[in-house]
Amino acid sequence: MKPSSLRTVTKAATSALSLAVAGTATLGAVALHSWSVVALGGVAYATLVAWDLVSGNDTKKKKDEITLRDPATRSAMQTLSTSRLQLDRVLQETSEDVKAHLALVLLSVDELEARATQLATRAEAIASYLLTTDVRIVEQGVRELEQRVRDTRDPEARAHYESAKKAREEHLATLVELTHVKERIFASLVTICATMDALPAKVVRMRALDSAAMDAMTGNLKDELSRMNDDMQSLEETLKSLTEVIV
Structure with a gap:
């Protein structure tokens, strides 16, 4: 620790x-x-x-701030920040008894926010890299090498062209994969934002419940957030090997 x-x-x-x-x-x-x-x-x-x-x-603790230049990622994180502020305002108006029921739920919320920040950092790294490479140029390079492989009559030259074409194709496949991964991260951030947006209303609803109903609702919330945290952790593990190459 x-x-x-x-x-x-x-x-x-x-x-x-x-x-x-x-x-x-x-x-x-x-x-x-x-x-x-x-x-x-x-x-x-x-x-x-x-x-x-x-x-x-x-x-309220100050959170570490990260600089986000990618518009989609920045928008998602701004939405998440606004949702958390709204949740905090609702909690300030909530009795200590209800907040005590929510203690473990809010620990899961903090964990989810931390994971969102990690995902946003990876999305930013991917977006920054993609800005340095024009996919159309790589695609054009693949087509040109395909043509050279077809046109050349020298076996040794053809072998070199084929090797170069394979490298270009792998480069193109990686760029496409990075684009898909960034979209997957953004979709995950949107899901987190939607979940966070709904929490203040659920806290307000809990105020009107008796102890037994409050316990049941708290359990459901914690299970929902735990499942989401598990999904985010799985995505993080999938991303590590790919994004470490460019970070």
């Missing part, structure tokens, strides 16, 4: 409210001679620590 992360966890674990819950549970266990009280207190303590981690004790 990084030092900054460790400091964040330590701060959350030692907040006044978290320690109060833990202390009350321990005193209760001594008075009632019941270790189940300690266990229940531990669950409440863990939940409060999780909430402190995602809320930063109601202090």
Whole structure:
């Protein structure tokens, strides 16, 4: 764990409210001679620590900023940022009880945002590279070499032309693949944005639910975000071998 992360966890674990819950549970266990009280207190303590981690004790953390020149990627990330601001505004108007239910959900939201940033960085790298190469020129090179292979009568020259043509074809295939990958990343970012856009309304809906219904809705939200995080992680793994060549 990084030092900054460790400091964040330590701060959350030692907040006044978290320690109060833990202390009350321990005193209760001594008075009632019941270790189940300690266990229940531990669950409440863990939940409060999780909430402190995602809320930063109601202090918004500054996120690392990346410079995006690709219009599509920049637009998606701006939409994501706006959605998060809206979610934060709704959370400020939400009771502590509801926010406690959402603690683990918001951890998944933070993870999803981090993955979106990583995907945006890779999309930017791909877009920057594609700007340096004109696909039409590579296509023209392939056609010219095909013609030379057909026209030449010298076997050795033909072999060299065929080798050059193969290299050009591989270059063209890579450019096409990069274009498709960039589109796939953008589609993933759009999906993340749509999910984030819907979260504030779902939080408002939770305010009107009883505890049991709130638990059920929280579980569904967490499952949805977890599935999306898994999908994004799989995409990241697929991209690594391709984008590392150009980054």
